[in-house]
Structure formats: C-alpha cells, structure tokens
Amino acid sequence: MTASRRSGIWALHTPDRSAKASxxxxxxxxxxxxxxxxxxxxxxxxxxxxxxxxxxxxxxxxxxxxxxxxxxxxxxxxxxxxxxxxxxxxxxxDTTRLNIISIDMSQPHLIQGAVTNLLGIPTYRAEAALNAVDHVTIEMITSIIEQLLNHAGDAIGIGIAAPGVVDEEGVVRRSTLFGWEDLDLRSPIEQHFGIRVTVDNDATCAMLTERFFGQGGPNMLFVRISRGIGGAVLIDDVPVIGEYHAGGEIGHISLDPQGPPCACGKRGCLERLISATSLRARMQHASLLERTQILRQAGTYLATALSMPVGLLDMADVCVYGQPDIVNDDFLTAAQRRFDQLTGSSFHTRTIIRRCQCGGDITLRGEALSVLHNYLESL
Ligand SMILES: [Zn+2]
Incomplete structure (x- = not known):
C-alpha cells in the first residue's frame, strides 16, 4: 500500500495528510x-x-x-x-466552458458515452452496442471516445466507469461480468489521446451522483442491482475504497453456502440470489403471486446481508438503484421489515431502505464528477 494512493473519487473533505504541507x-x-x-x-x-x-x-x-x-x-x-x-x-x-468525456460500461449490451459539462450533464452522446457475450475491447472504447472528442471543446479529462474492482492506477483487477483480470484500461487510452484518464467502479460513481444531485447525505450504503450486485459505502463524505480496492463489493458474499453455484466458484452468493438477471430468469414463467414472493425473498436477502454493516457502521440510509420491475414496493417493504427485525434498537436510528431516484445517467454523471475531482487535484 503506497502512502500517496489516490482514491480516484471525490473525497469531499480532503483529509489532512501531513503536518508539513508544501x-x-x-x-x-x-x-x-x-x-x-x-x-x-x-x-x-x-x-x-x-x-x-x-x-x-x-x-x-x-x-x-x-x-x-x-x-x-x-x-x-x-x-x-x-x-x-x-x-x-x-x-x-462555470459549467459552460470545460467539458468532460464520460464512459459508462455498466449498461447491459451497450457502452454508453457522453460529453458532459462540469455538472455531469450530457451535452452530446455516443454509444456502441455489444454482442451477446458483452465482449469489449479497448479499441471499442477508444472509438467512442474519438467520436465524443470531435464534439467536445476543452476536455479536462476522460472517465470510464467499469463494473468490478478497479485500483488507483486504473487497472480493473477483476470484473466477473466482462471476465477481465488485471486489465489496464487507463494507460493505453491515456497514451492514445494524451488526455488524463480516470477509471472508477460503477457503483461508486453512481453513489457520487446520489450524493451530489440526489437525496443522499454524507453517510450511506449504496447498492446497485443490475446484471450484478454493486455496492459502495460513503462515510463522512469519504467513499470507502478498502484495502484492496474492493470496498462495497458485497455481490460475492455467500448467504447460502448450499445455494446455487456462482460464477466466482462459491455457492449462494448475494449476486447469484438477487441480481436482476437471476431474478428475471426466475420470474419469467412465474405467476403474479410467485413473482411477488420471489421479490420479497430478494429484499429479505439484501437486508439480511446488509444488516451487519448497517449495525457496525450505524448507517441510517440504504439507497438501492435498480429497475422498477425488481426494486419495487414488494422488494423494499420486505427489506425494510427485515432491517427492522435485525437492526432495530434503542441506540440505533431506524435504517431506511429506499429506491434511488436518479435517472439512467447516474453512472455517466458520477464518472464526470470523478474526472472533475482528479482535474482539480492535478492543477
Ligand atoms: Zn459469487
């Protein structure tokens, strides 16, 4: 662990790192x-x-x-x-003069990119459809960035939000979704364009948008339910990165060691039990009543998994981002009930689990914020 590690995301309060600041x-x-x-x-x-x-x-x-x-x-x-x-x-x-290039790789079957202003609001978009197995190459990402740069004025940086564990050098250590291991996303793209590149975990980016432009306060657990399960933690306005950059990664914690096998080699991982992909597969031929039961069970699983960090960190706010066919009232009510059962006490504020209201650009915007943060640090 290096002393000068860069989080790559917006630590709102710059920690006092040294008594002898230059x-x-x-x-x-x-x-x-x-x-x-x-x-x-x-x-x-x-x-x-x-x-x-x-x-x-x-x-x-x-x-x-x-x-x-x-x-x-x-x-x-x-x-x-x-x-x-x-x-x-x-x-x-000044939100009009400088631009940011933001790339979102969290969407199924699609790489989405945008030129944004300093608030992360897209002013021009480009995207590329992926084939069935979500095969992505650096060349595909580069080609979208090229299109975007043609429509950007002064770009202060390029940001890429990727699912998986991303280190401070912009290397994706592991992405189960794309099958990546130790893939350096930053260096080749930075060399190609000669513009600073930032790479972040997609859930952390989404959490930043929720904090700046949504309902989130300085302390929250953020969970993203999509193809996988992503998570991020904000404590006193500082995102928790973790010892090995995997802070918030709750998807591959096993809730049921006898459960269905998971791509990671374990059984009954949270991601295997409640990812949107798993739940939709189970609900496809189910009756309305069965679908409700599946979603209630999923909400209960999530709250069970999160009850320990919620109690440990005294978290009152759990924000869940996901499509409304999954993160709906059935899901949230069951999760709330389980939280109340497991974490209610006289000294712990009631933890509220709620649906994230930010729209589909949540990751693009958060990645733009991260680029802005790095730009400010680099001046
Ligand atoms: Zn797993």
Missing part, C-alpha cells in the same frame, strides 16, 4: 475547499468565500484567480447590497 499542497487544499463551497450551484463573493472557508483574502484571491483563468469559475455581477461595505462580485462554477 505550498502546492496548501493551494490544492484551498482550491478544493473553495470549489466544494461553490459546487454545484452556489454563488458567493470573495469576501463571503473567505468568511465561509476561514481563508485569508490573499489566499482566496490567489486560488480564485487561478480557477477563473482555467475556466472553472466565472464572475456573475455584483452581490446585492447588504448595507455595509462595498458590494463584491459573485463567483460561481
């Missing part, structure tokens, strides 16, 4: 502080930024001028007069 570190931390204050849609004067961050006037001006120069911030006219002192110029994030 001037460059101080600038980076101040920049992150000021940008976080303004992002996504706040506007303050320099004086107000100073009050809210505790930074000196000189420090604020210094960092703000830098961010104005590179197109991250813009000036929006004068603040309304509060009666005392002169009116300051309002600053906000």
């Amino acid at each position: 001037p460059a570190d101080v600038r980076r931390i101040n920049r992150s502080l000021i940008f976080s204050l303004l992002f996504p849609d706040h506007q303050y004067s320099r004086a107000e930024i100073g009050r809210r961050t505790g930074l000196s006037r000189v420090a604020v001006s210094d960092v703000v001028n830098d961010m104005l120069d590179c197109g991250l911030l813009r000036e929006n006219g004068q603040e309304s007069n509060s009666g005392k002192g002169k009116r300051g110029t309002l600053l906000s994030v």
Whole structure:
C-alpha cells in the first residue's frame, strides 16, 4: 500500500495528510475547499468565500484567480447590497466552458458515452452496442471516445466507469461480468489521446451522483442491482475504497453456502440470489403471486446481508438503484421489515431502505464528477 494512493473519487473533505504541507499542497487544499463551497450551484463573493472557508483574502484571491483563468469559475455581477461595505462580485462554477468525456460500461449490451459539462450533464452522446457475450475491447472504447472528442471543446479529462474492482492506477483487477483480470484500461487510452484518464467502479460513481444531485447525505450504503450486485459505502463524505480496492463489493458474499453455484466458484452468493438477471430468469414463467414472493425473498436477502454493516457502521440510509420491475414496493417493504427485525434498537436510528431516484445517467454523471475531482487535484 503506497502512502500517496489516490482514491480516484471525490473525497469531499480532503483529509489532512501531513503536518508539513508544501505550498502546492496548501493551494490544492484551498482550491478544493473553495470549489466544494461553490459546487454545484452556489454563488458567493470573495469576501463571503473567505468568511465561509476561514481563508485569508490573499489566499482566496490567489486560488480564485487561478480557477477563473482555467475556466472553472466565472464572475456573475455584483452581490446585492447588504448595507455595509462595498458590494463584491459573485463567483460561481462555470459549467459552460470545460467539458468532460464520460464512459459508462455498466449498461447491459451497450457502452454508453457522453460529453458532459462540469455538472455531469450530457451535452452530446455516443454509444456502441455489444454482442451477446458483452465482449469489449479497448479499441471499442477508444472509438467512442474519438467520436465524443470531435464534439467536445476543452476536455479536462476522460472517465470510464467499469463494473468490478478497479485500483488507483486504473487497472480493473477483476470484473466477473466482462471476465477481465488485471486489465489496464487507463494507460493505453491515456497514451492514445494524451488526455488524463480516470477509471472508477460503477457503483461508486453512481453513489457520487446520489450524493451530489440526489437525496443522499454524507453517510450511506449504496447498492446497485443490475446484471450484478454493486455496492459502495460513503462515510463522512469519504467513499470507502478498502484495502484492496474492493470496498462495497458485497455481490460475492455467500448467504447460502448450499445455494446455487456462482460464477466466482462459491455457492449462494448475494449476486447469484438477487441480481436482476437471476431474478428475471426466475420470474419469467412465474405467476403474479410467485413473482411477488420471489421479490420479497430478494429484499429479505439484501437486508439480511446488509444488516451487519448497517449495525457496525450505524448507517441510517440504504439507497438501492435498480429497475422498477425488481426494486419495487414488494422488494423494499420486505427489506425494510427485515432491517427492522435485525437492526432495530434503542441506540440505533431506524435504517431506511429506499429506491434511488436518479435517472439512467447516474453512472455517466458520477464518472464526470470523478474526472472533475482528479482535474482539480492535478492543477
Ligand atoms: Zn459469487
């Protein structure tokens, strides 16, 4: 484990890494502080930024001028007069000048890409259909990025959200879905385009969107139910990466060692029991009543699996992202009931399990946020 490991995602509060920070570190931390204050849609004067961050006037001006120069911030006219002192110029994030290239590999049968603005909102899209076995090559990803770059102005980076365990070097250590092991996604694409490339786990990206643009607070368990089961954990606004980059990976924890065999070699893994693919296969020829029972059982499995981390970490918010044929009232009510049975106590706030309301661009947007974060760190 290296001391300088880069999480690749937006740690909202930059941890205090060292007592002897260099001037460059101080600038980076101040920049992150000021940008976080303004992002996504706040506007303050320099004086107000100073009050809210505790930074000196000189420090604020210094960092703000830098961010104005590179197109991250813009000036929006004068603040309304509060009666005392002169009116300051309002600053906000400039969402129009810089672009991000974001690639989402979490969709079944499809690689989806977009040029986004700094809020992760797509302004141009491109996609490629995959064949039946979801075979993906680096050339396919490169070709989508090429199309997108033709429609992007100043791109500050390229981001790729991939299912599986992704390390800080942009290597996908393992993706059961694509059958990848130790696949370096970052270097070849970075070399090809000469633009910084960021690679992240898809569930972590989706969680970032839920935090910035959805209902999520600074502490949540996030679960994504699709072809596989992805998970991500946010504690005090810092995503949990884990010792081997597999933080949040709950899909291959076995709930039933005598259960059906799983692609990972074990039996009865959560992913084998409640992935959308497994559940849809079971529900295909089932009656309405049987389908309800299958989904209730799935909700119960999920809550059973999550009850330990929920209790251990004192989590009150579990957010589940998935299609409404799976993550519906039957599923959520059964999961809530099981949570109440397993985790209810006088000292633990009732854990609420809820459906994520963010739309289909949740992963694209989250990956764009990650690229933005890395860009800010690299300036
Ligand atoms: Zn498994």
